[in-house]
Amino acid sequence: MPRKFIELSEKIEYLSILDENAKVDEALEPKLSGEQLKTIYRYMLLARRTDERLLLMQRQGRLGTFPQSSGHEAVSMGAAFAITADDWQVPAYRELPGMLYRGWSIDHFMLYWNGFEEGARVPDNVKDLPICVPIATQLLHAVGIGMGMNIRGEKNVVLTFFGDGASSEGDCHEALNFASVFSAPVVFVCLNNQYAISVPLSRQMHSETIAQRAVGYAMPGIRVDGNDVLAVYVATKEAVERARSGGGPTLVEGLTYRLTPHTTADDPKRYRSDEEYQLWLSREPLKRFRRYLEKKGLLNDKDHERLEAELDSEIKQAMERTEAQIKAEDLKNPTSMFDHLYKDIPPTLQNQRDEFARYWESRHKASDKQNPQKSGARTD
Amino acid sequence: MTEMNMAKAINLALHEAMARDDRVIMLGVDIGPDEGVFRITEGLFARFGDKRVIDTPLAESAIIGTAIGMAIYGLKPVCEIQFAGFDYYNYHQLECHAARFRNRTRGRLTVPMVMRAPYGGGIRALEHHSESREAIYAHTPGLKVVIPSGPRNARALLHSAIQDPDPVIFYEPKAVYRLFKEDVPQEMETLPIGHARVTQEGKDISLISYGASMRPTLEAAECLQDEDDASVEIVDLLTISPLDIETVVNSVKKTGRAVVVHEGPRTCGLAAEVVASINENVLLNLEAPVKRVTGYDVPVPYFSKEQWYLPDADRIVAAARETLNF
Helix, strand or coil: CCCCCCCCCCCCEEECCECCCCCECCCCCCCCCHHHHHHHHHHHHHHHHHHHHHHHHHHCCCCCCCCCCCCCHHHHHHHHCCCCCCCEEECCCCCHHHHHHHCCCHHHHHHHCCCCHHHHCCCCCCCECCCCCCCCHHHHHHHHHHHHHHHHCCCCCEEEEEECCHHHCHHHHHHHHHHHHCCCCEEEEEEECCEECCEEHHHHCCCCCCCCHHHHCCCCEEEEECCCHHHHHHHHHHHHHHHHCCCCCEEEEEECCCCCCCCCCCCHHHCCCHHHHHHHHCCCHHHHHHHHHHHCCCCCHHHHHHHHHHHHHHHHHHHHHHHHHHHCHHHHCHHHHHCCCCCCCCHHHHHHHHHHHHHHHHHHCCCCCCCCCCCCCCCC | CEEECHHHHHHHHHHHHHHHCCCEEEEECCCCCCCCCCCCCCCHHHHHCCCCEEECCCCHHHHHHHHHHHHHHCCEEEEECCCHHHCCCCHHHHHHHHCCHHHHCCCCCCCCCEEEEEECCCCCCCCCCCCCCHHHHHCCCCCEEECCCCHHHHHHHHHHHHHCCCCEEEEEEHHHCCCCCEEECCCCCCCCCCCCEEEECCCCEEEEECHHHHHHHHHHHHHHHHHHCCCEEEEECCEEECCCHHHHHHHHHHHCCEEEEEEEECCCCHHHHHHHHHHHHHHHHCCCCCEEEEECCCCCCCCCCHHHHCCCHHHHHHHHHHHHCC
């Protein structure tokens, strides 16, 4: 027969466990202890409050432009909770809850978004790469780490994140394909918030889901309610177990929504309607998970108040520490720009360093230069 | 004449070019309803529609690669890469194809396209949003690289770039977008690509720069005039490839002293090419070694320290004094 059908597994699963009204599907509910559930909630709330505080600092001119995480807590935290400390995490830039959970401090984010390289220094014993700004590029690093695990015969996995916009980049395709060909133990989590700055999903792709692209790479793909932390956790956990037992990569798509602008420099009113925003606000991840915990008797109003106060003080302390740190000499001195480029500084660069050090000495003592806020990003 | 800033002047050029030539097509991300992250494409989507102002999926290589196809097909694509820090994704398409089609096909197929991108530091942007890597493009045979320094020359040069028969990289100094206003004439004007401009005549020293670095260079010139009583000549390169060696050489022949200024890293930066050209042509006219004031050979530091990386008037004045007192 010259012409026939090739059978492909084209069915893509969709998973939702805890809906926006906090109704739970008990058959699908993961078996997590009360402590585990409370930990998940704690980091989701910590990230939300940190995000809000960072925004406040940005508005006060104490922070630069930054991309907020609010609305994405379930995808980040649900996925990060499915791996162990020995596994690796390769983030993009909206994975605040998962990174805090993995051991990054709030200070790191306050430094990074305030223009200090020290914010990207991965804490000791944390197997994460730092925030990655160039879209989709980090996915290949994740695959490389996964291939390394195969080469060394280690049973760890890599969890990596990308957005819906990133799914259009060539690097995304290359990463998925490499992971598939080399059976790398990588779980790709797409944080699909339906907009790449202003460009809607319909301009990003004409396929129904991002998850279905998995078919083309012969790997399992699943779309989950990205505002349902339980669904994200369950789907990621399955993918992690499969990867750990030699089953190769998985593509998990979490459908969610940015509750904020892309960054503090953009105005979403230009490209999203208020109706749409309100609809997705009603589906946001924290409220339903809080009600779930309340129904389970794990959290009451008083506990919540206490938790809020505790997190607030944690954030304030981080702020105080950060503000002290950036005033200290070792963080202020720009001579450090030369010090971490190579293991040993080459002579040509040493000359430039010496030249700069003399200049810095002569200048900064006279008057502390202010960083001029010139024109540019549209804050006007 | 109308007073406007550079962002507005570039926007005006895009409006004019699209209105007068329906082959001009815009491609980029967030250039449509959002009107660009720096608002450079304001009003274009509303006026010319989504067939000519195309918000693409997020893929820089695809933007440039498809623009090459369009250009070969007979259109004149003007691409916006949102930040120059992300044009490495598409460098491959420019180096291997845009820059080579004319040569490979012995002139049969050509690529008249423009890649616009905001470059440079000074706006407290986050990581990867402050680079000046124009030298990479100047080092790529087959490309032209144009870098305006003010509203009026930006508008005129963008017209020239769009009308050019070959691929042009048009780097926009983002720190200058809204820094100052200038009179821009009502009627459309062009400026020839490949020509530098002596923006101020002088006898003692030539300060040579382009793009964003023109501002501190002008400041330094004022300081040298006031405090050192020096007669300063200023050369604005405007095009860094092909380089207008004649204008540079004539200036240095007259002054015998020069300082070259740019934001990009020093090693293999534009200043190295300018100095080599001076040495090749007027070495014996020099009264002092030519100095470079540039970015250092490090990634642009995050914004808390970027002002220490960027050449400023103080560094330029210090270099000029060493040259004057040599």
